[in-house]
Amino acid sequence: MSELLIIFRKPPIGTSWAREAIDLALVGAAFGQQATLLFMGDGVYQLLSNQQPDQVEQKGTQAMMKALPMYDIDQVFVCEKSLSERGLRANLLDFECQSISQASLQKLLNSHRQVFNF
Amino acid sequence: MLMTGNKRIPLDDEGYLEQLSDWQPEVAEQMAEKEGLELTEAHWEVIHLLRRFYQEFELSPAMRPLVKYIGLNLGKEKAKSIYLMQLFGESPAKMASKLAGLPKPTNCL
Amino acid sequence: MQECLYSASSGDSVLFIEDGVYGATSAFKERLRDDLSYFVLQNDAAARGLSACLLTGQCQPVDYSGFVELTEQADSVCSWF
Numbered sequence: 001m002s003e004l005l006i007i008f009r010k011p012p013i014g015t016s017w018a019r020e021a022i023d024l025a026l027v028g029a030a031f032g033q034q035a036t037l038l039f040m041g042d043g044v045y046q047l048l049s050n051q052q053p054d055q056v057e058q059k060g061t062q063a064m065m066k067a068l069p070m071y072d073i074d075q076v077f078v079c080e081k082s083l084s085e086r087g088l089r090a091n092l093l094d095f096e097c098q099s100i101s102q103a104s105l106q107k108l109l110n111s112h113r114q115v116f117n118f
Numbered sequence: 119m120l121m122t123g124n125k126r127i128p129l130d131d132e133g134y135l136e137q138l139s140d141w142q143p144e145v146a147e148q149m150a151e152k153e154g155l156e157l158t159e160a161h162w163e164v165i166h167l168l169r170r171f172y173q174e175f176e177l178s179p180a181m182r183p184l185v186k187y188i189g190l191n192l193g194k195e196k197a198k199s200i201y202l203m204q205l206f207g208e209s210p211a212k213m214a215s216k217l218a219g220l221p222k223p224t225n226c227l
Numbered sequence: 228m229q230e231c232l233y234s235a236s237s238g239d240s241v242l243f244i245e246d247g248v249y250g251a252t253s254a255f256k257e258r259l260r261d262d263l264s265y266f267v268l269q270n271d272a273a274a275r276g277l278s279a280c281l282l283t284g285q286c287q288p289v290d291y292s293g294f295v296e297l298t299e300q301a302d303s304v305c306s307w308f
Binding site: 011013054 | 245246249252253254255270271273274275276277278281
């Protein structure tokens with residue numbers, strides 16, 4: 001189990017929250033601190049496939065997200081309830097991630113010493 | 119500042135390209151000369167691979183992902199820090215990113 | 228979105244833009260009143276990966292010039308950012 005948990009709660013476009021959260025994950029990995037990622041709330045929208053941020057002249061996070069395996073980050077979780085509230089299913093997502101219940105989510109938070117919330 | 123032909127190419131304080139679109143092989147050669155490196159085939163294949171990495175992931179890799187990506191694309195025997203250090207010196211991820219015209223890897227020692 | 232829909236008068240047009248486009252997804256269609264017309268800026272939807280199958284059919288997609296036209300047609304415009 002990693003020490004570092006990063007929670008993604010903001011939608012992907014319009015602000016730099018998402019990019020900064022991924023940056024933190026990559027910096028951690030480069031320094032040998034493997035992070036666990038958790039997407040919840042509007043953060044689950046970051047995982048949607050076929051985002052075209054260039055339509056509004058911005059950079060998204062999908063390309064960076066695809067680099068996660070290069071950094072050996074493979075613990076990626078998504079909150080089941082946040083998905084269903086938004087009418088989304090795991091098969092609409094661009095990334096391999098484990099959908100988790102409230103109980104597992106609570107366990108995840110309890111088992112990490114450092115939690116960063118973006 | 120570098121010159122190629124009669125085009126001026128601005129660099130930042132640490133010698134990285136200010137405009138990624140300014141890159142061409144001649145730029146890499148001039149940068150390498152400044153750093154006292156002579157570019158061989160072995161250097162070029164890493165430089166081109168780095169540019170591909172950037173296109174694919176929109177970021178400059180730190181050492182570990184760079185080594186992993188090389189392993190996937192150029193073979194296991196080249197996927198070693200020591201091999202990259204022989205080519206690019208003590209901080210290969212930084213040096214090779216510079217020569218490839220990429221931003222400085224932010225997530226790097 | 229809730230305040231916007233609460234405040235709109237019958238016959239008004241509502242255009243979803245920026246992160247507001249998430250409000251045009253089928254998940255929230257129960258919230259839409261049926262006495263308003265709904266539009267969604269397609270560039271903002273595409274940027275966020277919201278394809279036609281995720282958007283509710285009640286929202287008509289418009290491009291930037293459609294945005295301008297809607298603004299012209301309206302007597303007044305209120306933005307609910």
